[in-house]
Amino acid sequence: MKTLITGGTVVGPLGATPTDVLVDGETIAALYAPGAAAAAGVTADNVIDATGKYVVPGGVDVHTHMQLPFGGTFASDTFETGTIAAAWGGTTTIIDFAVQRTGEVVQDGLAAWHAKADGRCAIDYGFHMIIGGVDDEALKAMDHLVEHEGITSFKLFMAYPGVFYSDDGQILRAMQKATDNGALIMMHAENGIAIDVLAAQALARGETDPVYHGITRPSALEGEATHRAAVLAQVAGNTPLYFVHMSASEALAVVSAARAAGRNVFAETCPQYLYLTLEDQLGAPGFEGAKWVASPPLRPRDESHRDDLWRGLRTDDLAVVSTDHCPFCFKDQKELGRGDFTKIPNGIGTVEHRMDLVYQGVVTGRLSLQRWVETCSTTPARMFGLYPKKGIIAPGSDADIVIYDPTATTTIGVATHHMNMDHSAWEGFEIAGRVDTVLSRGSVVISDNAFHGRPGHGQYLRRGLSQYLR
Numbered sequence: 001m002k003t004l005i006t007g008g009t010v011v012g013p014l015g016a017t018p019t020d021v022l023v024d025g026e027t028i029a030a031l032y033a034p035g036a037a038a039a040a041g042v043t044a045d046n047v048i049d050a051t052g053k054y055v056v057p058g059g060v061d062v063h064t065h066m067q068l069p070f071g072g073t074f075a076s077d078t079f080e081t082g083t084i085a086a087a088w089g090g091t092t093t094i095i096d097f098a099v100q101r102t103g104e105v106v107q108d109g110l111a112a113w114h115a116k117a118d119g120r121c122a123i124d125y126g127f128h129m130i131i132g133g134v135d136d137e138a139l140k141a142m143d144h145l146v147e148h149e150g151i152t153s154f155k156l157f158m159a160y161p162g163v164f165y166s167d168d169g170q171i172l173r174a175m176q177k178a179t180d181n182g183a184l185i186m187m188h189a190e191n192g193i194a195i196d197v198l199a200a201q202a203l204a205r206g207e208t209d210p211v212y213h214g215i216t217r218p219s220a221l222e223g224e225a226t227h228r229a230a231v232l233a234q235v236a237g238n239t240p241l242y243f244v245h246m247s248a249s250e251a252l253a254v255v256s257a258a259r260a261a262g263r264n265v266f267a268e269t270c271p272q273y274l275y276l277t278l279e280d281q282l283g284a285p286g287f288e289g290a291k292w293v294a295s296p297p298l299r300p301r302d303e304s305h306r307d308d309l310w311r312g313l314r315t316d317d318l319a320v321v322s323t324d325h326c327p328f329c330f331k332d333q334k335e336l337g338r339g340d341f342t343k344i345p346n347g348i349g350t351v352e353h354r355m356d357l358v359y360q361g362v363v364t365g366r367l368s369l370q371r372w373v374e375t376c377s378t379t380p381a382r383m384f385g386l387y388p389k390k391g392i393i394a395p396g397s398d399a400d401i402v403i404y405d406p407t408a409t410t411t412i413g414v415a416t417h418h419m420n421m422d423h424s425a426w427e428g429f430e431i432a433g434r435v436d437t438v439l440s441r442g443s444v445v446i447s448d449n450a451f452h453g454r455p456g457h458g459q460y461l462r463r464g465l466s467q468y469l470r
């Protein structure tokens with residue numbers, strides 16, 4: 001089965017060029033200057049006219065939490081519903097977080113994640129491993145996962161004591177292990193011990209509304225934890241260190257300084273931190289703000305965070321935009337925290353909207369077309385050992401392709417989205433641009449405003465080491 005995509009502009013890290021793309025089976029077979037395929041007598045079973053549209057490598061979302069157990073409930077997207085929603089939004093690869101909680105065996109957590117995902121994903125997927133209990137056994141398991149399971153990145157938490165939390169000694173030991181085996185340490189950098197004190201004090205004062213979730217997690221405590229982690233990584237031997245869901249100016253300044261000093265320090269941010277604020281969303285009247293309870297929290301509107309994050313994306317101090325997709329319904333899930341903000345499940349659902357939301361940075365002149373593709377596809381693929389199979393439109397690469405229409409528009413909302421949520425954190429957002437057609441390994445999964453894929457099409461990706469290290 002051959003597919004020829006004609007008339008479009010291929011966008012990659014090197015620029016935007018009018019190019020025709022020939023897909024043969026599951027991979028990209030050749031690129032042609034406009035008209036050259038016809039002149040060479042190339043024929044195809046299926047021709048897709050992409051005139052006036054961008055042809056970009058499928059999105060790679062390296063931070064999702066399908067069916068994550070949290071606060072007595074589970075994130076509401078399964079691997080089936082979540083990957084179908086991702087495909088609708090032009091994301092063709094996710095990397096989800098398998099979980100070892102404190103007291104559990106790493107390999108058991110991984111097996112549980114494979115059992116949830118196997119045969120259910122509509123797009124390709126890989127796993128990181130959350131290490132919630134660093135001890136001798138877990139450290140041994142890290143070597144095993146790198147060598148045998150295609151898992152080359154491990155997430156640690158400086159927050160959530162008793163569930164995922166690692167103390168500084170545990171973090172140092174895991175970093176030393178990663179220095180040794182080449183894995184990437186992914187860090188949730190918030191000072192959870194201090195935050196828990198502030199949260200308890202707020203509750204004691206009767207401050208129970210969702211907005212206090214943000215007020216008790218000040219940006220200074222993200223900056224402090226980011227600095228501490230960067231120092232620990234330096235002491236552990238320049239450990240590859242990747243900060244997840246960066247939200248704060250103070251944290252970004254730490255990353256900028258570490259990178260200027262030549263260290264293996266990287267960071268991602270998420271659309272919610274680029275657009276949403278503590279006052280406008282988390283501070284919505286009554287309990288409404290629960291929809292936007294996530295950690296780190298949305299930051300105050302009048303502080304520098306959002307402008308700094310956009311700047312960080314331009315300068316590459318922020319290398320990646322992921323979603324931290326962790327959806328919970330309002331009814332029966334977010335509502336668990338009525339009267340006590342600490343009991344609101346933490347998470348926002350965005351897996352379907354990342355390509356659109358970051359593309360708005362191109363529309364408003366904050367990002368170039370190339371940076372859009374780099375931060376959403378090419379760099380995440382390289383960062384997590386999937387390149388050039390993923391993240392680029394080039395001969396030999398998987399035919400994961402998004403045809404994006406810059407002249408069409410998208411209105412985001414619960415009535416039209418495909419995530420398994422009873423509300424949208426992005427209700428009413430107007431997007432200048434639209435995902436038109438999506439191919440996953442050569443198969444058209446989205447076209448003509450319909451899903452044509454199937455659960456089980458998605459394959460598990462065994463990843464190599466990060467491709468950004470010395």
Ligand SMILES: [Zn+2]
Pocket residue numbers: 063065244324
């Ligand atoms: Zn997360």
